[in-house]
Amino acid sequence: MKDLVAAGTQFMREVNAAAILRRLRTETSMSVSALAKAVGLSRQAVTRSLNALVEEGLVEFGSLDRDSTRAGRPAQLVRFRAEAGYVLGLSISPQDLRVAVSDLAGTVTATDVVQLGAGMGGAEAVEALLATAERTLMSAGVTAGDVWFASVGTPGIVDPEAGVVKLIPSMPGLAGDILVRRLKDVLGCPIYLDNDVKLATQGERWRSTERREDSLVMVHWGERVGAGIVLNGELYRGASNDAGDVGFLDLFCDDQETGPVAATRHPHGLGPHGLGPFEQRVGGEEIVRLAVAAAGRDGDAAFRARIDAAGERGFDAVLDAVAAGTPAALAAIDVVARRFAKGVSVIRAILNPRLVVIGGPMARCGEPLLAAVRAHLAGEPLDQPALEVSALQDDAVVHGALRHSLDEIERTKFGLHRSSRQEIS
Secondary structure (H helix, E strand, O other): OOEEEEOOHHHHHHHHHHHHHHHHOOOOOEEHHHHHHHHOOOHHHHHHHHHHHHHOOOEEEEEEOOOOOOOOOOOEEEEEOHHHOEEEEEEEOOOEEEEEEEEOOOOEEEEEEEEOOOOOOHHHHHHHHHHHHHHHHHHOOOOHHHEEEEEEEEOOEEEOOOOEEEEOOOOHHHOEOHHHHHHHHHHOOOEEEEEHHHHHHHHHHHHOHHHOOOEEEEEEEOOOEEEEEEEOOEEEOOOOOOOOOHHHOOOOOOOOOOOHHHHOOOOOOOOHHHOOHHHHHHOHHHHHHHHHHHHHHHOOHHHHHHHHHHHHHHHHHHHHHHHOOOHHHHHHHHHHHHHHHHHHHHHHHHHOOOEEEEEOHHHHHOHHHHHHHHHHHOOOOOOOOEEEEOOOHHHHHHHHHHHHHHHHHHHHOOOOOHHHEEEEO
């Protein structure tokens, strides 16, 4: 078995610098003595590392600590220069584009959201994303040269290592490497591409302290349905990076099924726009259909007219009606909640997570949705996980993208360089 040991003093300096940076990033400022005590190093070792970090522009010495109660000359304070660089989080979906900029401490300095028109092609959507990113950077007073890393989330099956989208039925024009290639052209920094639900799960855990469970499933529920899985504190991706594609579950259908869903069924179980069987029964299109039918039964012509007037945004109109307590909308939600509960029971039986978080557009339904799902889970033989809605809702993806970008900065710039290590027997 091989052990990792220092080859000379360079490795030790990097170990010390990494420990100091990790500590400073969690504080507004610290004295050198307090920093030395916090990281377990001598004052001299800390001072040497700080001088090197000052030269790199990552740290600066500030004013004297006038608030200190100790006797003698006040200690000099030192702080991490979060403004030394910036990271980008980006999200692209058939509905909208989202961009966020943060400094190296994770403080968001600018955001933007752009709604996409129906039927926008992949290349056109990518160019719109680039324009949105440039506008957001400008509003933050940041240039592309200041960006150290960018991460982008997209629907579909993604190969993060290759930087390609392998399958994306909802936006087929994004298949391949067009996203990564164009972002590199414009930003000139490293680009990371991942499935949007995977990133949303990271964002939810990062920004929501109470969500830092070691066992949870976050379900993005909207037009499409997918899940991010956290096991033993780590994001579980599966052999093909598509673990959690619950939209492809087939829990309700058989050869005798009739009706609108069966009439549009693809030979491989896919419906219109590549929707999987589970998505066809609980997704946005089905929710709109159920709401229209309920409005007809209730004689609620006004609600039906609002859905019709919304056109491609009919799903949003139904979600707004849920918040307003419209009976026909609540009836539709109760139907899909019963079906969704079947999916939760499958997740429970296989993974037994402590918590299931509902994210995406359906998170807007809040407690009425949770109450309906809980009611339909009440008869299940196994104890069910806690249910909550996302704290970040539609912004979870960009926050997860920011988190990943910061993690990469931590690994590549604030971590240990392989060139400074030596393995010996």
